Amino acid sequence: MTLQPALFANDIDRYLKEHESKGLLRFITCGSVDDGKSTLIGRLLHDSRMIREDQLAAVTRDSRLRGSVGGQVDLALLVDGLQAEREQGITIDVAYRFFSTDKRKFIIADTPGHEQYTRNMATGASTASLAVILIDARYGVQLQTRRHSFICDLLGIRHFMIAVNKMDLVDYSEARFQEIVADYRDFADGLNVTDVRFLPISALNGDNVVNPSSDMRWFDGAPLLTQLEQIEILAVQNLHELRFPVQYVNRPNLHFRGYCGTLAAGAVEVGTEIRVEPSGQRSSVARIVTNDGDLNVAYPGQSVTLTLHDEIDISRGDTLVAANSDIEPCTAFTADVVWMHETPLMLGQEYEIKAGTRIVPGRVVRIVYQVDVNTMARSATDTLGLNGIARCQIEVTQPLVLDSYQRSPETGNFIFIDKLSNLTVGAGMVVDALNVGHIVWHDMAVTKRRRAERNRQKPSIIWFTGLSGAGKSTVADALERQLFGMGYNTYLLDGDNVRHGLCRDLGFSDEDRQENIRRIGEVARLMVDAGMVTLVSFISPFRDDRRMIRNLVEDGEFIEVFVNTPLAVCEQRDPKGLYRKARRGEISQFTGISSPYEAPESPEVEIDTSAYDLEETVGRLIAALRRHRII
Amino acid sequence: MREFTIRALTHLRQLEAESIQIIREVAAEFRNPVMLYSIGKNSSVMLHLARKAFYPGTPPFPLLHVATTWEFREMRAFRDRVAAQVGMELIEHVNEEGRATGINPFDHGSARYTDLMKTQALKQALDKYGFDAAFGGARRDEGASRAKERVYSFRDKHHRWDARQQRPELWSLYNGKLNPGESIRVFPLSNWAELDIWQYIHLESIAIVPLYYAAPRPTVVRDGRLIMVDDARFPLAADEVPQERWVRFRTLGCYPLTSAIESRATTLPAIIQEMLLARTGERFGPVVDHGGVGPVEQKAREGYVR
Numbered sequence: 001m002t003l004q005p006a007l008f009a010n011d012i013d014r015y016l017k018e019h020e021s022k023g024l025l026r027f028i029t030c031g032s033v034d035d036g037k038s039t040l041i042g043r044l045l046h047d048s049r050m051i052r053e054d055q056l057a058a059v060t061r062d063s064r065l066r067g068s069v070g071g072q073v074d075l076a077l078l079v080d081g082l083q084a085e086r087e088q089g090i091t092i093d094v095a096y097r098f099f100s101t102d103k104r105k106f107i108i109a110d111t112p113g114h115e116q117y118t119r120n121m122a123t124g125a126s127t128a129s130l131a132v133i134l135i136d137a138r139y140g141v142q143l144q145t146r147r148h149s150f151i152c153d154l155l156g157i158r159h160f161m162i163a164v165n166k167m168d169l170v171d172y173s174e175a176r177f178q179e180i181v182a183d184y185r186d187f188a189d190g191l192n193v194t195d196v197r198f199l200p201i202s203a204l205n206g207d208n209v210v211n212p213s214s215d216m217r218w219f220d221g222a223p224l225l226t227q228l229e230q231i232e233i234l235a236v237q238n239l240h241e242l243r244f245p246v247q248y249v250n251r252p253n254l255h256f257r258g259y260c261g262t263l264a265a266g267a268v269e270v271g272t273e274i275r276v277e278p279s280g281q282r283s284s285v286a287r288i289v290t291n292d293g294d295l296n297v298a299y300p301g302q303s304v305t306l307t308l309h310d311e312i313d314i315s316r317g318d319t320l321v322a323a324n325s326d327i328e329p330c331t332a333f334t335a336d337v338v339w340m341h342e343t344p345l346m347l348g349q350e351y352e353i354k355a356g357t358r359i360v361p362g363r364v365v366r367i368v369y370q371v372d373v374n375t376m377a378r379s380a381t382d383t384l385g386l387n388g389i390a391r392c393q394i395e396v397t398q399p400l401v402l403d404s405y406q407r408s409p410e411t412g413n414f415i416f417i418d419k420l421s422n423l424t425v426g427a428g429m430v431v432d433a434l435n436v437g438h439i440v441w442h443d444m445a446v447t448k449r450r451r452a453e454r455n456r457q458k459p460s461i462i463w464f465t466g467l468s469g470a471g472k473s474t475v476a477d478a479l480e481r482q483l484f485g486m487g488y489n490t491y492l493l494d495g496d497n498v499r500h501g502l503c504r505d506l507g508f509s510d511e512d513r514q515e516n517i518r519r520i521g522e523v524a525r526l527m528v529d530a531g532m533v534t535l536v537s538f539i540s541p542f543r544d545d546r547r548m549i550r551n552l553v554e555d556g557e558f559i560e561v562f563v564n565t566p567l568a569v570c571e572q573r574d575p576k577g578l579y580r581k582a583r584r585g586e587i588s589q590f591t592g593i594s595s596p597y598e599a600p601e602s603p604e605v606e607i608d609t610s611a612y613d614l615e616e617t618v619g620r621l622i623a624a625l626r627r628h629r630i631i
Numbered sequence: 632m633r634e635f636t637i638r639a640l641t642h643l644r645q646l647e648a649e650s651i652q653i654i655r656e657v658a659a660e661f662r663n664p665v666m667l668y669s670i671g672k673n674s675s676v677m678l679h680l681a682r683k684a685f686y687p688g689t690p691p692f693p694l695l696h697v698a699t700t701w702e703f704r705e706m707r708a709f710r711d712r713v714a715a716q717v718g719m720e721l722i723e724h725v726n727e728e729g730r731a732t733g734i735n736p737f738d739h740g741s742a743r744y745t746d747l748m749k750t751q752a753l754k755q756a757l758d759k760y761g762f763d764a765a766f767g768g769a770r771r772d773e774g775a776s777r778a779k780e781r782v783y784s785f786r787d788k789h790h791r792w793d794a795r796q797q798r799p800e801l802w803s804l805y806n807g808k809l810n811p812g813e814s815i816r817v818f819p820l821s822n823w824a825e826l827d828i829w830q831y832i833h834l835e836s837i838a839i840v841p842l843y844y845a846a847p848r849p850t851v852v853r854d855g856r857l858i859m860v861d862d863a864r865f866p867l868a869a870d871e872v873p874q875e876r877w878v879r880f881r882t883l884g885c886y887p888l889t890s891a892i893e894s895r896a897t898t899l900p901a902i903i904q905e906m907l908l909a910r911t912g913e914r915f916g917p918v919v920d921h922g923g924v925g926p927v928e929q930k931a932r933e934g935y936v937r
Contacts, residue, residue: 012900012901012903012904013900016830016833016900016903019830020641020643020830020834021641022641022642023639023640023641023642024640024641024642024645024646093779093794094779095778095779096771096778096779096821096822097772097778098771098772098822098824099824100824100826104642105642105824105827107822110778119799120799122801123799123800123801126801126802127801127802127803247652247655247656247659248655248656248658248659250685250687250688251688252685252687252688252689253688256687256688258687260655260684260685261655262648262651262652262803289686289687290683290686291682291683291686292683299640301640301645301648302640302644302648303647303648303649303651303652303655303684305686316659340799352808354804354806355804357656357659409802410802410803413801413802413804414804415799415801415804415806417806417808422806422808422809422810423796423798423806424798424799424800424806427799427801427804
């Protein structure tokens with residue numbers, strides 16, 4: 001008897017008082033229909049008096065119609081779900097079941113056991129702290145037993161209860177039971193789980209489910225339900241490693257700024273010195289606010305609102321950690337990934353990655369190995385299909401605060417979201433966050449494309465050509481400031497900053513001018529390779545020179561901007577007095593005076609700085625860059 | 632460093648913290664959320680949790696009541712009191728086209744009536760205001776097909792639920808990415824069982840509609856069910872005389888479709904006691920759930936939500 005009818009009948013107030021202090025245990029049941037999983041769950045619900053009369057009546061009626069257990073009420077029917085599944089006789093999703101005893105409230109994640117439902121099992125296991133794994137006593141440890149155990153272990157479940165079911169069909173044989181226990185122990189040596197318990201049961205008859213079995217007196221353990229009520233769940237949280245992902249900034253009025261979130265790990269106290277990641281700002285906790293009054297200390301799992309002593313800029317997606325914590329946000333990590341969609345995981349494809357309260361673009365750059373869920377054998381692959389499990393190297397474009405999943409599950413998990421369909425296509429558990437200290441693992445080539453993708457821009461050369469005094473440098477400088485402000489990574493090369501360093505050794509002979517432009521072109525090309533939007537301001541009077549540079553980079557990466565300001569205007573401006581010197585013959589071969597300027601035949605953009613002011617000119621350039629898909 | 636001893640949260644505090652996390656996540660990730668407020672006990676608990684989530688502020692979304700005009704009078708009075716007290720905007724939506732047809736739960740059958748005045752009305756309201764997330768108070772323990780419902784239940788732009796579009800939900804990571812026109816229903820009480828709801832109402836002293844408590848009320852017996860005669864619109868048969876009976880309600884909706892149970896339970900502990908001793912489920916009460924095989928699944932497809 002697991003609920004106390006006498007108590008709630010006679011002293012409901014005392015009953016309620018006692019039940020307010022119950023704990024909650026989530027567990028997953030693994031096994032196929034054939035193992036008697038549904039029957040076991042039905043039995044737990046039934047024998048713990050959680051079945052309502054109307055449900056029981058329906059099941060009794062259906063049992064007669066189906067006749068699947070010869071006259072007995074088929075308790076498995078209690079847990080059948082959607083109509084379609086009932087017709088097919090299988091379960092194809094995660095169903096959550098609820099029951100309570102005097103000791104605990106239980107939530108069962110009821111998942112199907114076949115290999116094609118690995119993703120469902122991973123989903124169910126993600127929130128469970130215990131797994132009930134069913135084995136048919138007649139068949140012993142099967143391939144699927146290994147699969148179920150492996151997935152539960154991978155998802156970090158620390159407690160396994162191996163329920164050897166259908167003991168009635170092997171004459172309640174202790175020898176058979178011990179044989180299965182030995183087999184399982186051999187295999188489980190390779191898992192992380194440390195608490196493995198074995199029970200001989202018959203879900204159909206109720207042996208060792210809620211009540212002890214009179215047919216198996218040789219078993220001295222407690223029945224399944226008693227064990228579920230009593231087992232002490234290992235707390236995985238490390239209370240010293242504060243992790244508070246900011247979920248929502250609460251600003252109801254000018255006098256209150258609170259950071260709402262659910263404490264993922266560690267404890268936080270009033271006065272705790274904190275650091276904000278990834279910004280690195282510091283402050284300390286002023287209040288721990290709840291609607292039921294302020295707290296002095298909050299623990300993992302509590303949803304609270306923190307206020308800080310300092311006004312600093314914090315937003316959703318930031319994580320508060322202890323001020324002296326040595327955690328570093330990372331942009332690369334290894335993780336075990338479970339793929340959950342028919343469309344396979346593609347190397348290098350960008351997905352949204354949601355970890356905690358942060359969503360960032362990221363990609364799998366390498367699959368270290370794929371694991372066969374049945375044999376745990378590892379193999380090489382470069383794609384991961386539905387229900388595949390693999391260890392992967394992942395890169396994200398913005399830093400995440402991640403812990404190893406085994407150490408801190410709540411800050412070591414994440415999901416993949418497809419950018420087009422918005423579906424959740426995968427889930428991952430962090431193995432190792434890769435910090436600056438040990439980046440030795442990179443073996444996927446860092447290419448121009450990958451750098452450009454991380455910079456989220458199209459690298460290019462924006463080449464300003466035109467007469468001296470045409471306004472090239474002024475316009476290029478203004479454009480760079482504009483682009484930089486828009487979030488692009490830019491660099492401006494102009495004739496002067498190059499001449500003073502890179503080309504200091506060059507003079508003004510034809511040969512040296514040729515070498516000068518070659519060097520500028522090569523530097524610009526390297527900048528493009530580095531993923532930059534590169535602006536070059538350089539008279540470059542000869543078409544052949546400009547064509548040579550255009551040919552250094554790929555189609556579409558060279559944007560020629562012809563700064564076509566009339567010579568008369570340039571000469572009038574004469575900012576460096578060069579035209580005057582040239583007219584006086586003090587400078588020979590001066591472009592436009594004593595040396596030709598070969599105007600571009602089909603520049604991507606043409607501007608005249610005497611016709612428009614600077615702001616409008618930059619506006620026209622931005623529009624042109626959009627047209628050419630540079631930005 | 633100071634040593635801490637972890638204290639496990641009780642089951643109610645854990646459920647509370649998880650629900651608050653869900654409610655805040657929706658407020659953070661969605662453009663225009665709304666909380667469906669049906670005035671029942673689940674709505675009361677959900678609203679209570681929302682207020683906790685944003686304390687000392689007010690929840691940053693309005694309440695939406697899809698009204699049929701056939702609610703118990705006490706429900707409307709309670710609703711207006713609560714809305715005034717919490718300081719949230721209350722939107723009432725009635726399917727005016729439905730009302731214009733003169734449809735009523737007596738003459739047109741509960742299925743057609745409910746579809747028009749609840750299901751269609753809800754879609755109208757969501758479209759009218761462009762809500763992209765609607766909190767509902769449904770729980771997974773309410774029926775076999777509910778057991779598999781997600782916390783974020785995805786709906787296409789026609790408000791349809793499609794099994795293949797539902798997203799796996801691992802840990803407490805919910806995927807709130809939507810394309811324009813799509814929306815979700817959110818069920819922050821997914822993991823609460825009926826007993827948890829009652830225990831929490833008791834623990835937190837949450838106000839609920841007085842109809843949940845037993846009192847002498849005018850009732851008639853129709854098809855073996857006790858129906859309360861709440862106003863003069865009730866079409867009494869020639870030989871029908873309402874009788875004063877001690878009754879209460881387990882769930883609340885349109886009064887002609889909600890059957891009462893005889894009870895003397897006038898306190899919360901007494902109600903909980905009756906519930907624990909009772910052998911029939913709470914969903915037995917409302918007539919609306921007896922319209923054929925798999926009604927809840929059918930309603931999910933049609934976009935209905937409590």
